[in-house]
Amino acid sequence: MDPISTNKIEELILSLKEHYTILIVTHNMQQAQRISGKVGFMYLGELIEFDDCYKVFNKPKMELTRNYVNGHFGRHLSKVPKTFIDGTFQFRNCIRH
DSSP states (O other): OOHHHHHHHHHHHHHHTTTSOOOOOOSOHHHHHHHOSEEEEEETTEEEEEEEHHHHHHSOSSHHHHHHHTTOTTTTGGGSOEEEETTEEEETTOOOO
């Protein structure tokens, strides 16, 4: 989407969120930081971390989240503790809400 349209949509979202809960799914981290109060990071269908936007982007609790927001995603994934249960990956020690 072009910057002018993006800005108009973000302004609308910011005005609506005063009265409604809005859920946005995006891969655009800059946009998430501009318009979000809370942020969740998901990997392979699992919620890895959920917290205030500032905390997730500046002080993430989970290494996987930290790697993603710092642009190092894909590195050291072999260190992520996971088990294969019922055809899905289940992460141990993840934050769940």
